[in-house]
Amino acid sequence: MAGLPGGAGAVGAKRATLAMVAEVAGVSLPTASKVLNGRGDVASATRARVEDAVRELGYVQPVGRRAITPARSVDLVFDELVSPYSLEVLRGVTEAGAKAGVDVVVGTVPRPDDADAPATGWANRLKAAGREGLIVVTSELNLAQVESFADAGLPLVVIDPLNLPRVEVTSVGATNWSGGLTATEHLLSLGHKRIGFAGGPERASCGQARLHGYRAALEKAGLSGEPELVLHGAFGYPEGLEMGRRLLELDDPPTAIFAASDATALGVVEAARRLGLRVPQDLSVVGFDDTILATLATPALTVVRQPLPDMGRVALRTLLRLAAGETLDAHHVELATHLVVRDSTARAGQR
Template identity: 45%
Template sequence: MTYGRGATALPADLPDRRTTLAAIAERAHVSIGTVSKVVNERAGVGDETRARVREVIAELGYITHAERQLSAAQLAEPTFELLVDPFDERNPYMFSFLGGATEASGDLGAALVTRRLDSISRMRPNDWARSLAAHHRAGVIEVTTRYSAGRERALRAVGLPMVLVDPIDFPRTTTMSIGATNWAGAYEATTHLLELGHTRIAYIGGPADAACDIARASGWAAAMGSAGHRVDADAVRRDSYSFEHGFAVATDLLRSLGRPTAIFAGADITAMGVLEAARRLGISVPDELSVVGFDDTVLARSSSPNLTTVHQPIADIGRTAVGALLRLARGESFATKRVELATHLVVRDSTAPPPRR
């Protein structure tokens, strides 16, 4: 499944090229020659006009020819900015991603600088982008963040490419994005439980409005519907992918009348909370309850019992993101702006046929 349908296009004013002197001149209501004098610090421009042109330069994020030459030279040993949302330090997703990304960077002779999104929240996008250009960054990878047209507009103005990894909202058709086949993975996991004989299969979701989780919930609902069991994907309880969320929702589900015989969690760390809820309630896994996760992180192989889960190639996603950004930085293009790596189910010890009534 891809996210082409329903994706929101970039705003019409998002430039597809670097800011030019002509664009600055038009915005500042001066001649191109006047802008050139300001950019090159030459005389012959009044103080008020010079201030107005400089303001427009800062607003549009213009980068000088000399700065561009320095950035181009840096492509021999490129440095990429890796922008991430604050994440749960117990969730191994980011560590798996960083493992693949740093490995690819080493192989390609590149470097990564990691920064939290909230650390730049007070900066204007144009100031942020110009700072990256001044520090000779070759591009930006954003991981599990909410897309910002302002950030991309600012990056394009200084000639820096962007790659999105598992963006919270739906990927843009004009912006390179990388993820996994979330819908197909969820469909396969649910089908596995159905084939074991389960009919009461609950899904515990992740962050509200997260595109990856909407796809996973849709895959679960589609598999249930194909087997003749109607479920409501919109009624799925969502919160962060976390142990606490899995524990709280699973506790409620397992205490309810007609409790599920199987729970599919949207992430391995959420499934850990499900396993703990079952343990505290004295419910045996997998004899009385089957549990499936998503990601196939180290948690799945170290839990008790070992977790059946959807393998998401997280490290390969990191490698692919770095390789794609390097190609974009060198001026190459892609036939498609969306890349999804295949998932597959890994069956371990946490699933079994449902108990006999």
């Protein structure tokens, strides 16, 4: 252990603080406090590092009282907080946090023009605030950010990442490929042969998995996917509206569209309405997520449900395991999706 200049003698027992112990041990302040208070929810290797730091610095707790344990907290950040998707994930994370006695601090990913945007600034700010780790949802991270969190000793878990700059990054998602396959097979079972795909951003790994599932279902049915039927855009209503318009204005338009999110699907439904088409009589539409939008829509959306609250709960529990120094069995966890049939799909040729 490198320690501080001059070692314990230079620091002195009266000068050493719990914050110095945490820094030398490479752990958060709450973790150092848990070790000194005899808490059992700390990995043995982490406990040993804290105890070594205590001896090296000559740290002595205040006489007659235990160290005050700061409130445990983690950060949860999104690209945006207004979507039903984000709210479902937020619900799962906060419920798991309450059960574990951990506060969840919610925010958004720093933008390039933010003061804390430099990777080291973001990581150091969270470290100084005593966060035990960070959960990032549907955001794009660069390698510098990931490495800065590792250097700061801050565990990181990502949910539905747009990218993974390092394979070692721990992530939580759903069975997106299987979901894309199931959605397309449902439309094929209704007799649809010309099926459009209104997808998410091309760089999004979850969106790519849904696209591959769509293509696999078509190939299995002996159909060749037409390039003109595959479009990409952000996971949002305006993008769904635009993609729906482009698909439905083709010379040979699809009779069904698989949209890569609920919001995208609602945009497709509106595009059909503006063109004088009825859902599902003239066009079948399948969404993905099963947020509250799906049940409030008219008609109610047939969707592939991904368990968003459960994904949030798993992410929080995984982050706490990493903060405790535990070794995970796998870097990526996928929770099962399944089809929910409602009113936005019908047999082909039902006009």
